[in-house]
Amino acid sequence: MKKYIFAISLSIMALFQSCKKEDLSELGVHQKLEISSAYTGTDYTIDVFYPGSSFPDSPVPIVYVLDGFWYREMAAELGKELSSEGSIPTCLFVSIDYKKGDGVYARSKDLIYPGEGVEQEAEAPLFYQFLKEELIPQVESQFPSDTSRRTILGHSLGGLFVLYALLDNAEEPLFSKIVAASCSIGMGLNNYLFQKEAELAQNGGSLDAELYIGCGNLVGSAPIMHQEFYERLQARNYPNLNLRFELFPNTHGTDTYPSYKNGLKYVFSY
């Protein structure tokens, strides 16, 4: 009997030994910053990662990663992999996390814009001000940055945020390269992303960005709605908008990786 127990224990140990997530410091250099926002009233922990042996001394593009508590390692690994194969320039990755460790809950207040039919706390305009007035100035004063290639990655509510922020600040966009993955595209009583885009077009507005939209095709109606949104953007012929859309054979939980990977390649191809 003992040998069975030993063998079963060995089997279980062998199965559980696999761990894919690598620590940021194993992939490059890593520094933590702490910022308290006067706009959102939230304390943030910011992970700054560079896939090299030391932080850069000449300007590099900075990629801001929403929901850093979920995606900082993924973004860092992609940054290292894609820059080493020459698909993107070597970038600094800035992942946004919450100091209290409650990002899973706190994120929705920061990433949802208020609108008709939105019942939860929605303070995305304040979060946008935090990015614009507090986080970006601090990061870009500490690290040499190529501000013309400032990039943001967002998934789910993060994807909703990056798209809405682009439409809401079309005259003076904060980010020139945007990767929106599996966005919460149905937010608002009548899908406020669609309404916002229609308003922009009616007012003769323009969009100036490299925009990548990705979604898994196992996410209910989200993939077809993403496609519809993409086709509307395409049909407007915004002269300064470079746009790409892709579907992946994934669910909402697994479409981040291919979207971020292909998205980074696409936005840095300009």
Added chain:
Amino acid sequence: MYSAIKLFGISALLCALSFRSNAQQSDSLKSRQPVWTAELSYNLPEFYNHGFGLHAGYYPVRNSWLRFGPGIQANYFFTPYKQWFISNNKEKSLISELHLNLLANLEFVPFRKNSFFIGISPYIGYEWINNKGRVSNELNGFDLKYNYNVHLFDWGTRFKLGGYIGKKQKYGLAGHFQMSNRGIADDDPRTGFVNIGLSDYKAFVGLTFIYRIK
């Protein structure tokens, strides 16, 4: 993939050890072991996604401690439409999944009685997922139909705790936990050995009713 190979290897080693050491076990104990089984399962990956499974097992290798043999399994899951946000969208959707698996069933009978057994079954299989529906919104001016199909090769492990009941031990009940382990071999750093709530890396618990054919 490396871990799956290890799992198969260790299972085979266990079998070999067991049969060498138990060759002298009595025929009467051996004869109590089921040879052919049919199983019906209720499976629950998440609260709004559930399904049913059928499994047929054959145990050509048996002794008083253990039985081993191949199995085939078909699982069906469905996820009805769920509204995530307050919306004026008119929407219908259904995500259906069919999983067809080949298993290597290894069941330990630690007390030499079929009233309790522990099973581990590595599997390989095929997974088909269909996402079909329609969404419309008058104000936005769209009425969209969709039908997406995904075909996947899958592999993983099924763990089972159960026992046969009654004097003849014709019927049995088991609880199981089955999971795709494909996540440990792909590129995505967020998928791993167990992935809860992902239909493309399915993990679920369930209850199984076992009928002993022979």
